[in-house]
Amino acid sequence: AYLFGELGMRHSKLPHGQRGGGHVNVRDFAGLKEGTPEFEKAFHDYLCQARRHLSERGWLAGMDCYIFDEPDRERIEVVRRCAAIIRRAIPEVRIFPACAHNTRSLIGILNAWCPPTAYFGLPTGDFRPERIAEGRKRGETFWWYNQADNCLGAPVITHRALPWASWNAGVAGYFVWTINNWGGGAFPWATSLELGEAMALYPGKSGPVDSIRWEQTREGLEDYDYLMMLENAVEKGNMPAPLSQRGRTALERARRLLPDPRCLIAASPREMLDIRAEIGEILDQTAPRPE
Structure with a gap:
């Protein structure tokens, strides 16, 4: 419950x-x-x-x-x-x-x-x-699931890029076995396992403390929502032709951003942000306006 x-x-x-x-x-x-x-x-x-x-x-x-x-x-x-x-x-x-x-x-x-x-x-x-x-x-x-790209040593872009790769590959979910394997020590991030792969949140005095990796994953999930919303809008075909073509172009740019899920580091942060902004503008123009 x-x-x-x-x-x-x-x-x-x-x-x-x-x-x-x-x-x-x-x-x-x-x-x-x-x-x-x-x-x-x-x-x-x-x-x-x-x-x-x-x-x-x-x-x-x-x-x-x-x-x-x-x-x-x-x-x-x-x-x-x-x-x-x-x-x-x-x-x-x-x-x-x-x-x-x-x-x-x-x-x-x-x-x-x-x-x-x-x-x-x-x-x-x-x-x-x-x-x-x-x-x-x-x-x-x-x-699918991933381990190495969750760790502290991975470039920050990999955490945001994984939801993009998930959308591109058409996978329905991302499996993470745990995000708070803190253990009982005073420094639960001091061993190889806890250097990110089993810990996206850290133990704080008044509750969990998030990480940069956690926040970048959140951003990536919001990007995923944008991609799915635009893809659905284009497929429904109820957009003006110029806007629909603009949407298709944005989706194609997103697919080219990460053609291989094994190489998340290859994603260009600047291109990713440009695509996200473009999708936001397109979705804004398709949203119903108040009377």
Whole structure:
């Protein structure tokens, strides 16, 4: 209720949906080992009850199942078995692992994918362009995630550029595993993990303190809204012809800004701001005027 009601969030992880990670053991459920009939029955029964509760509260559409974190080859079969149980119990939920390899056996079982940006759209591999196109035809959702470009050592432009790259690639979401992995030390930013990748907010005396990276990501998300608003306005075709052409030109400039999501640093800050200003002017002219 707090997440969807008070905070207004649109998505949340399905409780107990994650069954493990590439660097940890596969998780039991209620003390039962995965792969046993007892596990399958108990997990399925829980999921059916969860579906009923989420549906009654109106939260089912916002549930996503982050089923496994970066599964290695040996654990792909665990993902396949658990995903099949979840699909039977809650067919509406989006099920995805964060992974880039060994996913062929999961086609037809998963309905969402979340590879790293570095593997998205490569000419070879599990997420080559034709594979992505086939998945979209099946109605599958594509998200992605990134690590290195979240860190303190990355140029500031990369944090703002990622939403632009997301729009250009047509991905529906960006997955971040945490933004406040503070730990218990006096200086929680002193280790390699906390140098940005797991921390966009810092612990302050009276509450979280944001970072430049956090603010630049916010700017990038607002840019994303601008891009989507203009794209939708152009596609509807209810703009005057000169303004529509101006909008198409702005969108083409935006696509050329970041043709490769693996090279966010290549984005020109000046060009980005110019495009943002141009889109703002176009949208302003399409907005209804008060009588």
